[in-house]
Amino acid sequence: MAISKEIRQKVRERANYLCEYCHSLEEASAARFEIDHINPRSRGGADDLDNLALACQH
Numbered sequence: 724m725a726i727s728k729e730i731r732q733k734v735r736e737r738a739n740y741l742c743e744y745c746h747s748l749e750e751a752s753a754a755r756f757e758i759d760h761i762n763p764r765s766r767g768g769a770d771d772l773d774n775l776a777l778a779c780q781h
C-alpha cells in the first residue's frame with residue numbers, strides 16, 4: 724500500500740522541505756523527493772512519521 728498524501732505532506736512539513744540526509748531543498752531539485760522508510764517495510768518498518776524521512780533522489 725502506498726503512503727497517503729496526508730502522511731507525505733506531514734513528512735515534508737516536518738523536514739521543512741529539506742532532504743533529511745543531505746539537507747538540500749526540494750524546491751531547488753529537479754525531481755520530487757521521495758518518502759523513505761528508515762526501517763524498510765521488508766523488515767517490519769511501519770508507515771508512521773517516526774519511520775519516514777524525506778529524501779532526495781541521490
Ligand SMILES: [Zn+2]
Nearest residue numbers: 742744745779
Ligand atoms: Zn539528499
